[in-house]
Amino acid sequence: MLANPELEAECIRRVIAGERHLFHNLIRPCERSIYLLLLSLLKNEAEAEDAAQETAIKVYLNLHLFRGEAQFRTWVLSIARNEALGRLRKQGIRREESLDAVTDDQTGDYTPAILTSWREVPTAALEQKELGALLRKAIEGLPEIYRNIVLLRDIEEMDIRETATALGISEGAVKVRLHRARAMLQRELAPRLKAFAPKRKGLLWGRA
């Protein structure tokens, strides 16, 4: 919708200059990312929604502070992240910083699920509720530091740099975690997803 940074900058100027209603257009392309990031951090749908609303209001109130060095969405997500961390702190939950150090040192040695070839992507099967549920369950089952990365990079399709900025970690850490997360998902999902793959005659689906 507002992927063009110049249009975005123009829109921001106009909102600040008084055309407040344009703020709706500005925030709309970001709202999914905001929600998914918050859900990943807060792990509670109702609280993620509440925090998303709070984030949108803070973005509006602080719009004059946006300098345009980062992408607008990245800036918005850093506000969302602060909102989530503030809430977690209030609940007495320490998170992220401590997790950062620990888990990256673990060896990423894993054996993927080896299958016979599986080239077709069963996107048509997404019409069936079960496939979506299977994917969501696998993603929810990932350790938090991996789930955050997957949500932003693979589900929201942000680039590595934007993902790193939004989560406040290095690009190197994003790459390492992304690799491990995808490896875990492949192992978990590939054997089951084959059941959804379009069937071809004369082809044996390997042992799962």
Add this chain to the structure above:
Amino acid sequence: MRIDCKHVWQHISAYIEGDVDSTLRGEIDKHLETCESCSAVLDSTRNVVILMADDRVFELPAGFSQRLHERIDRELQFGGS
């Protein structure tokens, strides 16, 4: 230099991202030509990545957007400045 399956697995994600140098890419491509299991691992990993990017996988809660914009409207109307 020949690379083995484990080596290929280590670079699968970067390979999908296009984030491996040309030498390594060449080695991996050569390996994939003859190794069916690595080809299958690559395909299935890539398929998982493609599926996750589909908007139908993670839908926002019903009414989320409407409630958000109503809240924004209240702020725009009654908020300061």
